[in-house]
Amino acid sequence: MTPQTSLRAYALSLLAATALSVAACSPKPATETIPAKSAHMDTGERIITQNFTADRFTQSNYADIAVTHIDLDLDVNFYAKILDGVATLSFERITKGTETLVLDTKGLLIKAVSVETENGWDTAERTMGTEDPVQGTALSIDVGPSATKVKIVYSTSPEAEGLQWLTPEQTAGKKEPYLFSQAQAINARTMAPLQDTPAVRLTYSARLRVPDGLLPLMSAEQLGQQEDGSYGFNMPQPIPSYLIAIAVGDIKFKAINDTIGVYAEEYILDRAAEEFSETPQMEVENEKLYGPYRWGRYDLIVLPPSFPYGGMENPRLSFLTPTLVAGDKSLTNVVAHELAHSWSGNLVTNSNWRDAWLNEGFTSYVENRVMEALYGKDRAVMEQALGLEDLKRDVAGAARPSLTQLKFDDDLKHPDEAFSQVTYVKGQFFLNFLEDRYGRAAFDPFLKNWFNDYAFKAATTEDFLEYMERYLKPSNPDAVSEAEIKEWVYGQGLPDTIRNPKSDAFDKVAAQSASFVSGNIAASGLKTEGWSTHEWLHFLNGLPKVSSAQMEDLDTTFKLTGTQNAETAFAWYMQSIKNGYEDAFPDMEYFLKEVGRGKFIYRLYGALKDTAAKENREDWQFWTADVYEEARPGYHPIAQRRIDDILGK
Numbered sequence: 266m267t268p269q270t271s272l273r274a275y276a277l278s279l280l281a282a283t284a285l286s287v288a289a290c291s292p293k294p295a296t297e298t299i300p301a302k303s304a305h306m307d308t309g310e311r312i313i314t315q316n317f318t319a320d321r322f323t324q325s326n327y328a329d330i331a332v333t334h335i336d337l338d339l340d341v342n343f344y345a346k347i348l349d350g351v352a353t354l355s356f357e358r359i360t361k362g363t364e365t366l367v368l369d370t371k372g373l374l375i376k377a378v379s380v381e382t383e384n385g386w387d388t389a390e391r392t393m394g395t396e397d398p399v400q401g402t403a404l405s406i407d408v409g410p411s412a413t414k415v416k417i418v419y420s421t422s423p424e425a426e427g428l429q430w431l432t433p434e435q436t437a438g439k440k441e442p443y444l445f446s447q448a449q450a451i452n453a454r455t456m457a458p459l460q461d462t463p464a465v466r467l468t469y470s471a472r473l474r475v476p477d478g479l480l481p482l483m484s485a486e487q488l489g490q491q492e493d494g495s496y497g498f499n500m501p502q503p504i505p506s507y508l509i510a511i512a513v514g515d516i517k518f519k520a521i522n523d524t525i526g527v528y529a530e531e532y533i534l535d536r537a538a539e540e541f542s543e544t545p546q547m548e549v550e551n552e553k554l555y556g557p558y559r560w561g562r563y564d565l566i567v568l569p570p571s572f573p574y575g576g577m578e579n580p581r582l583s584f585l586t587p588t589l590v591a592g593d594k595s596l597t598n599v600v601a602h603e604l605a606h607s608w609s610g611n612l613v614t615n616s617n618w619r620d621a622w623l624n625e626g627f628t629s630y631v632e633n634r635v636m637e638a639l640y641g642k643d644r645a646v647m648e649q650a651l652g653l654e655d656l657k658r659d660v661a662g663a664a665r666p667s668l669t670q671l672k673f674d675d676d677l678k679h680p681d682e683a684f685s686q687v688t689y690v691k692g693q694f695f696l697n698f699l700e701d702r703y704g705r706a707a708f709d710p711f712l713k714n715w716f717n718d719y720a721f722k723a724a725t726t727e728d729f730l731e732y733m734e735r736y737l738k739p740s741n742p743d744a745v746s747e748a749e750i751k752e753w754v755y756g757q758g759l760p761d762t763i764r765n766p767k768s769d770a771f772d773k774v775a776a777q778s779a780s781f782v783s784g785n786i787a788a789s790g791l792k793t794e795g796w797s798t799h800e801w802l803h804f805l806n807g808l809p810k811v812s813s814a815q816m817e818d819l820d821t822t823f824k825l826t827g828t829q830n831a832e833t834a835f836a837w838y839m840q841s842i843k844n845g846y847e848d849a850f851p852d853m854e855y856f857l858k859e860v861g862r863g864k865f866i867y868r869l870y871g872a873l874k875d876t877a878a879k880e881n882r883e884d885w886q887f888w889t890a891d892v893y894e895e896a897r898p899g900y901h902p903i904a905q906r907r908i909d910d911i912l913g914k
């Protein structure tokens with residue numbers, strides 16, 4: 266158990282300490298802009314309160330003692346599939362008299378622990394707690410009354426959920442192995458002993474030793490190869506633990522401009538650099554809206570296809586799935602999304618996974634604003650409409666009604682439950698709602714100030730609501746009612762006040778679709794010239810059950826089975842399952858074995874299972890089980906766990 270009372274007391278004392286300055290300062294009008302500040306400057310009195318919500322997904326005693334820096338000195342051992350070496354942690358006591366440092370670990374082999382004293386390093390007393398299947402094992406270290414550093418000799422487990430070790434055969438180049446990490450939400454503890462909660466920020470440095478011919482990269486400044494052959498890394502800005510990231514492989518680099526570039530395996534490097542060539546403009550638009558990019562370089566890395574996400578916002582180095590490289594820049598909103606996290610999420614971080622919408626809802630909103638600035642309103646509105654379709658589906662299919670709230674109840678079984686379209690799209694539409702009511706003239710500078718005032722800090726939903734009350738509401742006191750805000754943030758399902766994104770292009774698609782479905786026109790009669798990926802997705806997602814002849818007609822006319830655009834392929838395979846169109850199954854099987862992106866494969870396996878059960882298709886059940894058995898070893902551990910659950914393994 267982690268004692269949490271002292272942080273509550275700490276938060277209360279902060280509240281008391283700031284009460285005077287709050288009383289003395291009149292609310293600033295929301296339109297006032299404040300000067301950009303340097304990365305480490307405290308913003309002082311503008312932070313009103315720290316509303317504390319205990320993080321149940323850490324066993325660390327972060328309320329009493331906070332790790333401020335971690336230095337990693339590791340061998341990347343592909344043979345044993347482990348990281349092996351030393352972590353040195355610096356820490357500060359928050360509660361006076363604290364003599365125990367409790368860290369999160371999961372599957373780590375702790376070999377030795379020492380604490381820094383006046384005489385050098387002394388062996389420290391330590392105990393391991395009992396293992397919890399979600400949280401892992403707490404490591405308690407006696408740090409005495411005055412030490413500020415501990416050194417932990419350890420290695421990771423070959424089964425670490427945060428690390429995926431690929432054999433050469435699982436890469437495109439087939440010659441060298443590959444390693445990449447995914448620490449969000451609570452997998453940093455499978456990579457190193459630390460306080461694995463977004464409430465704590467730390468800087469980090471690292472030295473990695475890798476086999477010859479491989480390039481290691483981290484979510485940090487890449488210092489390159491050192492004299493001793495190791496590679497150095499430095500992250501000077503404080504980040505939450507879930508943003509520590511590592512990738513090692515036969516990786517090449519191509520610059521897009523002086524501060525932005527792409528890392529990837531050779532086979533896709535040029536295509537990726539071309540696909541993402543507009544990233545610099547995205548950064549410019551982001552800065553225009555929300556202030557300077559504060560992280561130095563911004564690079565992208567295209568990972569092997571088993572990467573379970575569209576992207577991961579690791580600072581300075583976003584991790585991306587190769588399924589974004591569609592050849593026509595139609596899926597680059599994911600890059601806009603990961604880049605936007607440099608403001609929402611990485612700069613201002615949810616202090617708890619119950620507040621995940623502060624990361625993802627804000628980021629989806631910023632992403633869409635940047636897409637609008639770069640490509641115009643039509644595309645932005647189409648992307649909103651597609652998002653809303655996904656959101657409605659996730660709300661309808663939520664495992665519990667409480668999972669449709671923006672602020673989650675304290676009943677999450679795992680932080681992964683927080684990452685549905687509710688968090689992303691409902692969060693985005695809440696900000697759209699505020700934008701509509703207050704107008705951009707007030708809302709844009711308000712949001713910019715939020716990022717600035719909470720820069721390099723963790724925030725809760727309640728922090729944001731208070732900030733809104735103080736800095737947005739005065740610009741138009743009657744724009745929204747308290748009841749409306751409450752319904753959005755704490756209510757379930759979708760509020761009536763949700764924006765309805767109207768897309769003329771989508772209306773035309775819907776009209777075409779209706780004629781096709783009713784049998785008035787054949788597939789060849791559909792006016793699809795000039796349809797973007799978005800229009801195709803709207804068409805495919807909206808199809809009701811149609812006849813086998815119509816499925817075949819669509820497929821022969823548009824060659825949908827086996828299409829190289831992963832989003833279109835996914836939408837088509839979902840329809841194929843719904844309509845029992847088995848001609849698509851061999852290509853779907855290939856897709857399931859090739860692509861490990863969770864967004865696609867979780868729903869495909871789910872639909873296969875549900876449809877087989879509903880329609881008594883035992884043959885489909887066997888087929889699905891066979892495909893999964895073969896595909897599973899190639900999936901990321903996170904995806905394996907999720908699909909095991911979906912299929913009831």
Ligand SMILES: [Zn+2]
Nearest residue numbers: 602606625628
């Ligand atoms: Zn995100």
